[in-house]
Amino acid sequence: MAIYTSGVIFAGVDTADKDCWKLESYIKRGGYSALDKILNSGMTQEQIIAELKSSGLRGRGGAGFPTGLKWSFMPRALDGQKYIVCNSDEGEPGTFKDKDILEFNPHSLIEGMIIAGFTIGASVGYNYIHGEIFEVYERFEEALAEAKKAGYLGKNILNKNFDFDLFAHHGYGAYICGEETALLESLEGKKGQPRFKPPFPASFGLYGKPTTINNTESLAAVPFIINDGGQAFQDKGIINSGGTKLFSVSGHVNRPGNYEVPLGMPFAKLLELAGGMRDGKKIKAVIPGGSSAPVLPGDVMMQCDMDYDSIAKAGSMLGSGAVIIMNEDVCMVKALERLAYFYHEESCGQCTPCREGTGWLYEIIHRIEHGEGRLGDLELLDNIGNQMAGRTICALADAAVFPVRSFTKHFRHEFEYHIEHKKCLVNHKWC
Amino acid sequence: MLSQDSLKQIDKELTKYPPEQNRSAIMAALRIAQVEHGWLSNELIKYVANYLNIPPVQALEVATFYSMYNIEPVGKYKLVVCTNLPCALSGGVNAANYLKNKLGINFGETTSDGKYTLKEGECMGVCGDAPVIIVNNHSLCSHMSIEAIEKKLMELQ
Numbered sequence: 001m002a003i004y005t006s007g008v009i010f011a012g013v014d015t016a017d018k019d020c021w022k023l024e025s026y027i028k029r030g031g032y033s034a035l036d037k038i039l040n041s042g043m044t045q046e047q048i049i050a051e052l053k054s055s056g057l058r059g060r061g062g063a064g065f066p067t068g069l070k071w072s073f074m075p076r077a078l079d080g081q082k083y084i085v086c087n088s089d090e091g092e093p094g095t096f097k098d099k100d101i102l103e104f105n106p107h108s109l110i111e112g113m114i115i116a117g118f119t120i121g122a123s124v125g126y127n128y129i130h131g132e133i134f135e136v137y138e139r140f141e142e143a144l145a146e147a148k149k150a151g152y153l154g155k156n157i158l159n160k161n162f163d164f165d166l167f168a169h170h171g172y173g174a175y176i177c178g179e180e181t182a183l184l185e186s187l188e189g190k191k192g193q194p195r196f197k198p199p200f201p202a203s204f205g206l207y208g209k210p211t212t213i214n215n216t217e218s219l220a221a222v223p224f225i226i227n228d229g230g231q232a233f234q235d236k237g238i239i240n241s242g243g244t245k246l247f248s249v250s251g252h253v254n255r256p257g258n259y260e261v262p263l264g265m266p267f268a269k270l271l272e273l274a275g276g277m278r279d280g281k282k283i284k285a286v287i288p289g290g291s292s293a294p295v296l297p298g299d300v301m302m303q304c305d306m307d308y309d310s311i312a313k314a315g316s317m318l319g320s321g322a323v324i325i326m327n328e329d330v331c332m333v334k335a336l337e338r339l340a341y342f343y344h345e346e347s348c349g350q351c352t353p354c355r356e357g358t359g360w361l362y363e364i365i366h367r368i369e370h371g372e373g374r375l376g377d378l379e380l381l382d383n384i385g386n387q388m389a390g391r392t393i394c395a396l397a398d399a400a401v402f403p404v405r406s407f408t409k410h411f412r413h414e415f416e417y418h419i420e421h422k423k424c425l426v427n428h429k430w431c
Numbered sequence: 432m433l434s435q436d437s438l439k440q441i442d443k444e445l446t447k448y449p450p451e452q453n454r455s456a457i458m459a460a461l462r463i464a465q466v467e468h469g470w471l472s473n474e475l476i477k478y479v480a481n482y483l484n485i486p487p488v489q490a491l492e493v494a495t496f497y498s499m500y501n502i503e504p505v506g507k508y509k510l511v512v513c514t515n516l517p518c519a520l521s522g523g524v525n526a527a528n529y530l531k532n533k534l535g536i537n538f539g540e541t542t543s544d545g546k547y548t549l550k551e552g553e554c555m556g557v558c559g560d561a562p563v564i565i566v567n568n569h570s571l572c573s574h575m576s577i578e579a580i581e582k583k584l585m586e587l588q
């Protein structure tokens with residue numbers, strides 16, 4: 001697994017060293033010094049939040065919500081149980097960065113969560129880990145045991161008057177549990193069906209208590225921000241896109257893998273880091289932020305920078321930072337058919353527009369792909385999409401509609417060709 | 432229905448949650464029960480629910496919602512191949528087709544000797560290492576070229 005790093009979460013992590021995840025290695029890299037700084041210098045909750053705000057850190061789970069602001073919403077002075085929950089349920093197709101954090105640098109997340117707990121006034125945290133990476137879950141439990149033994153977790157941490165406990169919880173195969181309120185339901189031992197918002201988790205979260213939920217990468221960046229200061233993090237990126245970001249590059253490149261690079265890096269540079277296009281083929285299309293983000297034509301992408309604003313201006317989203325790269329041999333109808341199948345499979349079934357709509361989207365794209373498309377099918381897809389997006393409890397319906405709208409917009413001629421000639425425009429093969 | 436070892440593991444899971452929130456341990460408890468029995472029969476689900484002191488329907492609801500629980504018997508080795516788009520671009524579909532041909536079964540089927548069950552998986556969060564196959568839920572195998580698949584099948588006897 002290639003991890004190119006320019007220095008926040010993976011700074012100094014030698015992924016070839018099989019012990020790089022252990023506490024001893026983490027401490028050698030300066031680990032737990034941020035926690036030490038907070039507890040020994042008497043840094044207040046307000047000061048930590050201010051530092052996070054100045055860092056420009058935005059949630060790395062997909063929505064890009066400012067982390068400092070999210071933490072400030074917690075009723076931290078309120079008595080009673082509060083929770084910090086980490087979302088390591090990484091299931092957005094194309095995304096595989098959180099897994100590498102858990103596998104190679106789990107203590108950065110543990111330290112980030114302890115600091116989060118301190119800041120929002122929570123004495124208990126949970127990390128919800130994607131079920132499919134079970135070996136990583138087991139490793140995380142080992143890392144927790146190390147931290148507990150060394151006195152970073154438990155009662156009177158570092159002999160200060162601060163208690164914090166952290167536990168791992170695993171999923172067992174449901175994409176929807178990546179949605180934060182579905183995740184909370186699942187953590188409570190229920191089906192992962194999203195809750196209606198409001199109330200938001202900051203007032204009614206896990207077991208009905210105030211809860212903050214953040215993505216793994218957001219929390220793992222916290223120790224750096226405390227150690228080096230918010231400004232140092234912000235300076236690594238650009239305005240409105242502070243810091244570095246992990247990009248999971250997959251598809252037709254020579255070196256798929258995770259690349260931790262400054263936000264604002266030109267896409268062309270990222271492609272180069274990933275070894276360029278496999279077999280010297282031409283780039284046809286890129287999904288820049290996980291399968292739920294709109295697809296962009298390759299030539300548009302080549303003009304973009306990897307930051308929130310540049311990608312949004314081009315009509316897509318930076319999302320989770322999963323960059324899926326497709327070459328000229330890919331049939332866009334077939335590619336979309338596979339994604340539509342995924343959303344249909346993973347809809348939790350709670351809201352009618354999503355449960356029924358994802359089925360219809362898949363069925364229609366399937367018939368176009370199989371030479372049975374009808375005139376009017378593209379309009380029908382449009383209509384169905386309009387009745388789904390924004391009309392459900394969570395954003396899975398929108399996530400299913402974005403690819404359909406963008407594929408049929410940018411590659412419309414391929415869909416029309418399929419319907420008219422009952423076959424592919426390109427000589428498609430999967431790899 | 433469960434060994435002392437499995438029950439001990441479940442007890443450990445229970446300590447993660449507040450005392451009145453036993454229900455939270457159901458996901459891990461069902462996983463532990465499945466590891467011991469290979470699949471979750473209705474009786475086993477009920478047994479686990481009773482052990483946690485929650486209504487059986489709450490356990491059943493979880494067992495049927497999450498795709499990694501086997502609510503029907505499966506072969507000795509359950510192979511789940513990811514064919515989602517990012518993997519498909521790097522050989523995921525080819526790996527799945529190879530397995531279908533080699534084992535003579537489709538997705539959702541088990542070989543007649545009861546050795547292998549083949550399933551189609553959704554993104555496992557390791558797309559950079561495609562093709563990927565998960566064996567019996569907990570062992571993730573990456574870079575599964577045809578040679579690597581052959582080698583793996585030899586190991587799984």
Ligand SMILES: Cc1cc2nc3c(=O)[nH]c(=O)nc-3n(C[C@H](O)[C@H](O)[C@H](O)COP(=O)(O)O)c2cc1C
Pocket residue numbers: 058059060061062063064065067070087088089090091092175176177178179180181213214215216218219394395396399
């Ligand atoms: C269908 C769906 C799936 C999601 N999957 C994930 C996921 O796998 N990981 C994640 O961190 N956030 C995921 N999210 C976003 C979360 O709801 C939430 O915004 C995020 O965990 C907040 O953390 P952040 O502010 O640090 O990004 C998903 C959202 C939706 C609607």
Ligand code: FES
Pocket residue numbers: 093094095513514515516517518519523553554555556557558561563
């Ligand atoms: S698409 Fe196969 S692991 Fe992500």
